[in-house]
Amino acid sequence: MKKLNINDVIIKPLITEKNSRLTADHSTYVLEVHPDATKDDVKRAVEYIFAKSNAKVKKVNIAKVKRKAKKMGRFDGFKKGFKKAYVILSEGVIPIYGADGVEKEKKSANKKGLKIIDTEKLMKEAEKDIK
Structure with missing residues (x-):
């Protein structure tokens, strides 16, 4: 396993209705992360990148989303799978909106x-x- 750069750990925020409710109610943010990232990597990256907004991570949960079959006319293929992290903050915010x-x-x-x-x-x- 290669060492990840702290700026390469977080790919993008995942913004859906469910994730918006989680953010508003429980201070939980959902982010797409690098496939090789661990919980410690995600925690360090969030606290480093969002240091100006005083983001302190309380807990990180990680889930892998499997690839899904997709058909386009007569062609078969797959939507890519990815890894996502549920980041629970004890204080501060992540300004994604x-x-x-x-x-x-x-x-x-x-x-x-x-x-x-x-x-x-x-x-x-x-x-x-x-x-």
Whole structure:
């Protein structure tokens, strides 16, 4: 087994209705992870990558999703299988839905001297010009 880079452990968040309910009710996040990743790898990666949002992992559960048969016309094939991790946080958040992360990015971008365009303000001005 080769050593994984900490940035390669988490592939993407899995966002479904069920996973959104888990996040809202139980502070549980579901992530697609590298097939060779272990629970310790996932814990270290989440705490390292989301350190700014003070994410502290309480528990990690891992499940493998098997590949499924798929037909497309007369062709047979498979949907790929993957490994997913259920990450339960004791404190902090993982900003995967954007609302929390966008506000923080706006504040940090202003500190860097970048100009942020307010689209809502532009739309209101455009409506006034049309009328």
